[in-house]
Amino acid sequence: MAPTPREEAFADSLIGRRVPKLDAPDKASGRTRYLHDINVPGQLHAKILRATEVHARIVSIDVEAARRVPGVHAVITAADVPWQRPIGITKDHMPLKADIVRSRRDEIAAVAADTVQAAQEALRLIRVAYEPLPIVTNSAQALGPGAPLLHGEDLRVPGRNGALEVVHKACSDNVSMAYEYGHGDVSQGERESVVVVEDVFWLHYVTHCCMGVSGVIAEFDASGSLLLYSNTQVPFLHKREFAELLGIDPGRIRIIQPPIGGGFGSKLDIYPFEPIAIFLAKITRRPVKLLFTREEEFIASPTRQPVLLKLRSGCDREGRLTFRAVDTIHDNGAYTSWGATTPFVMMQTISSLYRVPHCHYRTRAVYTNNPYAGSFRGYGNLQATFAVEAHMDKLADALGMDALEFRLLNAQDPGESTPQGMHFRSCGFKECLGTAAERSDYAAKRRRNLEHWNDGNPVKRGIGMASMLHVGGGAKMYPSDGCGTIIKLDDFAKVTLITGASEIGQGSETVLALLVCEELGLPIDSVTVVNNDTAITPWDVGVHASRTTFIGGNSAIGAARKAKRKILEIAAPKAGRTPDDLDLRGGHIVLRATGERIQEIGKFLRSLHFSEKAELVMTTYYYEPPSVHLDRNYKGNVSAAYAWATQVAEVEVDTDTGIVRLLKITAAHDVGRVLNRLGIEGQIEGGIVMGQGYALSEDLLVEDGVIRNPNFRDYKLVTAPEIPEMDVSFIETMDGEGPQGAKGVGEAPAICIAAAVANAIYNATGTRIYALPFTPEKVYRALRGSNMPPKWPADAA
Amino acid sequence: MAELRNYAAPRSLAEALQVLASGPATVLAGGTDLMPQSRSARVRFASTLLNIQGVAELRGVRRRDGAVEIGALTTIATLRDDPAVRNGAPVLWQACDHFASDQIRNAATIGGNICNASPAGDTLVPLLVLDASVVLASGGAAGILERRLPLSEFLTGPGRTARRPDELLVEVHIPVPASGWVDRYVKFGTRPALDISTIALAVGGTLLDGRLENARLALGAVAPTAIRAHDAERVLAEGPLDRARIDRVVDAADATIHPISDVRASDWYRRELVHNLLRRMLTDVCPN
Amino acid sequence: MSALIEIEFRLNGISRRVSVPLQMSALEMLRDMMGQHGTKYGCGEGECGACTISVDHRTVNSCLKFAVDCDGRDIQTIEGLAATPFGETLNRAMVEHGAVQCGFCTPGIMMQAQQVLTDNPDASRAQIQRGLEGNLCRCTGYRKILDAIEAAAHPSPAVD
Structure with missing residues (x-):
């Protein structure tokens, strides 16, 4: 039977379909021009000289020979930019270091030259004399008695009026930031417990490894306005920061974001190379391009926050959680970036992943001479979940309760609010647990694997489960968490979607176009997305906290609905109908009830443009989610929706070598609703494999402040032959606030892999490992009992 | 590296040797090791680049x-x-x-x-x-x-x-090995290929009545060069490859190697891998 | 400055003559002198595959190849592959299967996929995986890339 017009009209809904990424054809044919591929006429190439000491006083810098290299236009040190101002979230970091270097990445001088080779040659000729200072190699030492102070003096820079002002106060204990959160009464929780477990966990250094290295192009026009080609994920906030940094009006800064070779959170902060390129552009009056080498990318881009974490938790006789108490020490590195704020996310998991009646959480982010930590997909949640889910298994086992039952008993239902103030309007937690367990045959396999512990076969199998909770409807970290959209339709019903939401490879441009087309009844190829120029796009907070689909999506829908309303209001009288009788589908204005076509949208728009009362369909919308900024006690419903997932890992452990192979991940994700199936699968699969690297192979080796493996040879990303079988289920809870019911999921898939793998290794071998990653030697040592488990430092009471 | 100044791309072996005879040259074959070495300051090179790809x-x-x-x-x-x-x-x-x-x-x-x-x-x-x-x-x-x-x-x-x-x-x-030759190889790394081996092992010999005759045993990444383990080979040659002999082969191999600790593994772990994988390999060669 | 050597080779079917410094890599030559921006710098050490090109019909890491050693050779970059019917098939498969996210590794993967399928048009999933072991991707988790290459090997009329 032929479809009715109504069926036909609805059949072209794009929601849940596999919509190819709009920019993929150009990317796959090598046409896309990334930042690296852009060359501005007249540009100079910049290179940075970095410290060769981990912690030292700079005695002298001699740049005379470097300045004489043919083709060199400028060699600058801190002395050449006395007006430079600090960067970073606590303003403790000067782009060019004047007197002290605090880590091996520290920027001492920079060169702008006609060629990269000339710039490198000049760097080689710069002579720096150091007077070494005692170093702080780890966070425990930083808190110890007599530890060298890394920021022990006030940081003063000249203010607007030329007088020195304090921009970062002296830090007398190496603690950069501290957090304390609590609800209920932990001692009461202890008293109500029949089982209590306490362990110390170490979560290691990893880094983003974006395939495209970091870079920037800075250019001033003749009137002193700055144009930056930048890979930032937060263009509007950075515009303001750059303005402060340069002492100019933010209105004179324009940021263009060329396509980016991966972000994953790494482009959330301003790093010294960006102001340095700007300084060079200002001084030389030429466009300046600065690109990292891969080695520089390892040394001088941020890491995930390494954490030493002590967790104590308990449950009662029935298996209900009674309390959680957490103390962590974050190794901040030499300066403060977003890594120091990961407690905002960690405490959500500690307080609210499962029902926790009594909770206490404390963090100190402390200065060391190590690489400094930034934001990275998952933002502290991988670390927190690793500990929490280890204890979920340990408590269940101690109680003799089935690990799945134990989790289901403590999992929340829709409509619940947590003591921290998170309100779960939609919540697919229990479906996630049930689906992942059932599809992986979790219970039976977990039982069976135990029978092989002592069977003499050196190769063991294990299965492990972990779940996660993460913001899925933005995160109100600033007073606003909004995003703006402008939509214009031309007279051929082609849409220009101008959005504040940045694209970092995650597919935001495609999902936003899809949502707009869904409202306007137009095909996906009728949309051009403009999303990369602050002079054009409306304001947005930035790409972080898995917020873009949710916030940018609701904003795009809002603008599209206004455009639709306008079309229908003008079309209705002509058709002798009310606007509510009409709809837009299949490229036409149609009767809502029957789908009967009244007029082609393009034709309607042309007639509108050329009519006596000519009008354009152009709309704007600003969406602000109904969430709140956390209060002084870190309480409040910070996100408009929350995402859930359960992942089950199956591993094979060769006890003769310690190598762990990840065989399969069964994942169930509460995504609200699937919008672009192709896109969301790609996000989940990519996140799973990123989590696999975090669990098993990626290990940025930092010894005495020096990165020992700044290359892909020894920093091991997962390669194509190593990926697990992946079984991914989507739990569609249709969130009431989400765009078409969807929630943000960008970070979710990477979060619980390591925790699930840890539980699987225990199931395979009976050995629990408390420190990541599970590289062969570490696992082998643990199996032989010759591993030193992480310890809580005596000085950090 | 010293600046490369001269370039030679001979078409015959004789020409290539002539270039070498006339002074030191850096030989370019596949370039996969040479190029990264040329970018780091760690390796010294002669100033003539001799590209032998055309030979x-x-x-x-x-x-x-x-x-x-x-x-x-x-x-x-x-x-x-x-x-x-x-x-x-x-x-x-x-x-x-x-x-x-x-x-x-x-x-x-x-x-x-x-x-x-x-x-x-x-x-x-x-x-x-x-x-x-x-x-x-x-x-x-x-x-x-x-x-x-x-x-x-x-x-x-x-x-x-x-x-x-x-x-x-x-x-x-x-x-070409004699008939009856068996051999085994294992490269231990975390990935199937794109990896520098933590250790590598190979064994070969002629299997006869449970004995591995004319046995050769070699190891990589456990000494300054890849090495033969002659003492262990002698133990292999002495009699049938039973459990006790495998233990003695492993001991002999252990006495031969001098692994170091580096970013990839500790010396201790390299020894453990040699023990366990050599034992596994020998058991596999002669399953009795 | 380093000596310049004049070389001549075919680039995507067109004869090119250029003078290159001895130390220059093929990657630098292609990007900086010949406008082949589709060939990406990812690591400079042959560990990531973003710079994969084809030399005399075999893929290599152009960052490891001396530019002078391109003399007399037949070189194909992504710009050349993309203009071939097979390149178009592969492109469509990558797009339709969601194999592209940030896309920075994609040109190198396209080049390597061509090699794998040329060597073995019936390559199994496992063989394709092994064939791609020299190409790192940080976004996709590889599965969709493998799906795309499998589909390009066995084109079917429609993808749902």
Whole structure:
């Protein structure tokens, strides 16, 4: 039977379909021009000289020979930019270091030259004399008695009026930031417990490894306005920061974001190379391009926050959680970036992943001479979940309760609010647990694997489960968490979607176009997305906290609905109908009830443009989610929706070598609703494999402040032959606030892999490992009992 | 590195040797090791770059007089795809299959892998087990001199070989093993291929009545060069490969190696891997 | 400055003559002198595959190849592959299967996929995986890339 017009009209809904990424054809044919591929006429190439000491006083810098290299236009040190101002979230970091270097990445001088080779040659000729200072190699030492102070003096820079002002106060204990959160009464929780477990966990250094290295192009026009080609994920906030940094009006800064070779959170902060390129552009009056080498990318881009974490938790006789108490020490590195704020996310998991009646959480982010930590997909949640889910298994086992039952008993239902103030309007937690367990045959396999512990076969199998909770409807970290959209339709019903939401490879441009087309009844190829120029796009907070689909999506829908309303209001009288009788589908204005076509949208728009009362369909919308900024006690419903997932890992452990192979991940994700199936699968699969690297192979080796493996040879990303079988289920809870019911999921898939793998290794071998990653030697040592488990430092009471 | 100033791209071996005879030169074959070395300050180079890629006679695999002869410029990919290698020297085939990546296998040459003399060089362990020797040529227009050296004597230290500056490694010579020959190879790394081995092991010999005769055992990444474990080979030759003998072979191998600790593994762990994987390998060769 | 050597080779079917410094890599030559921006710098050490090109019909890491050694060779970059019917098939497969996210690794993967399928038009999933072991991707988790290459090997009329 032929479809009715109504069926036909609805059949072209794009929601849940596999919509190819709009920019993929150009990317796959090598046409896309990334930042690296852009060359501005007249540009100079910049290179940075970095410290060769981990912690030292700079005695002298001699740049005379470097300045004489043919083709060199400028060699600058801190002395050449006395007006430079600090960067970073606590303003403790000067782009060019004047007197002290605090880590091996520290920027001492920079060169702008006609060629990269000339710039490198000049760097080689710069002579720096150091007077070494005692170093702080780890966070425990930083808190110890007599530890060298890394920021022990006030940081003063000249203010607007030329007088020195304090921009970062002296830090007398190496603690950069501290957090304390609590609800209920932990001692009461202890008293109500029949089982209590306490362990110390170490979560290691990893880094983003974006395939495209970091870079920037800075250019001033003749009137002193700055144009930056930048890979930032937060263009509007950075515009303001750059303005402060340069002492100019933010209105004179324009940021263009060329396509980016991966972000994953790494482009959330301003790093010294960006102001340095700007300084060079200002001084030389030429466009300046600065690109990292891969080695520089390892040394001088941020890491995930390494954490030493002590967790104590308990449950009662029935298996209900009674309390959680957490103390962590974050190794901040030499300066403060977003890594120091990961407690905002960690405490959500500690307080609210499962029902926790009594909770206490404390963090100190402390200065060391190590690489400094930034934001990275998952933002502290991988670390927190690793500990929490280890204890979920340990408590269940101690109680003799089935690990799945134990989790289901403590999992929340829709409509619940947590003591921290998170309100779960939609919540697919229990479906996630049930689906992942059932599809992986979790219970039976977990039982069976135990029978092989002592069977003499050196190769063991294990299965492990972990779940996660993460913001899925933005995160109100600033007073606003909004995003703006402008939509214009031309007279051929082609849409220009101008959005504040940045694209970092995650597919935001495609999902936003899809949502707009869904409202306007137009095909996906009728949309051009403009999303990369602050002079054009409306304001947005930035790409972080898995917020873009949710916030940018609701904003795009809002603008599209206004455009639709306008079309229908003008079309209705002509058709002798009310606007509510009409709809837009299949490229036409149609009767809502029957789908009967009244007029082609393009034709309607042309007639509108050329009519006596000519009008354009152009709309704007600003969406602000109904969430709140956390209060002084870190309480409040910070996100408009929350995402859930359960992942089950199956591993094979060769006890003769310690190598762990990840065989399969069964994942169930509460995504609200699937919008672009192709896109969301790609996000989940990519996140799973990123989590696999975090669990098993990626290990940025930092010894005495020096990165020992700044290359892909020894920093091991997962390669194509190593990926697990992946079984991914989507739990569609249709969130009431989400765009078409969807929630943000960008970070979710990477979060619980390591925790699930840890539980699987225990199931395979009976050995629990408390420190990541599970590289062969570490696992082998643990199996032989010759591993030193992480310890809580005596000085950090 | 010293600035490269001169370039030679000869079309024949004689021309190439002439360049070498006239002064020190940096030899370019596949370039996969040379290029990164040239970008770091760690390796010293001669100022003439001698590109031997155009010397066609150095390419290819031949079977002659009970030996497999491999031209030094033969790529790892060519070796992996050659049936004579796959059937005649499966340990070498496996090493080629687990060598870096397709792109590197397509460029890297066996001569380059040998001359680079990394303690973890992928082809070295199987070549030692196969009792390979290398042919070094020198001279020039007036005539070409050749000498042959067992690989074990050619490798003298990390990155060091017995090649004189005027010599070129032109061929690898592998005697075809006797019938009844069995061998095993294992490269331990975290990935299937794109990895520098934490350790590598190979064993070969003629299996007769539960004994491994004329046994050869080689190890990589546990000493300054890839090495033969002669003491362990003697223990292998003394009698049937039972549990007790395997223990003694492992002990003998352990006494031979001098692993170091680096970013990839500790010396202790390398020893443990040698113990466990050698035991597993020998049990597999002779399952009784 | 380093000596310049004049070389001549075919780039995507067109004869090119250029003078290159001895130390220059093929990657630098292609990007900086010949406008082949589709060939990406990812690591400069042959560990990531973003710079994969085809030389005499074999893929190599162009960052490891001396530019002078391109003399007399037949070189194909992504710009060349993309203009071939097979390149178009592969492109469509990558797009339709969601194999592209940030896309920075994609040109190198396209080049390597061509090699894998040329060597073995019936390559199994496992063989394709091994064939791609020299190409790192940080976004996709590889599965969709493998799906795309499998589909390009066995084109079917429609993808749902």
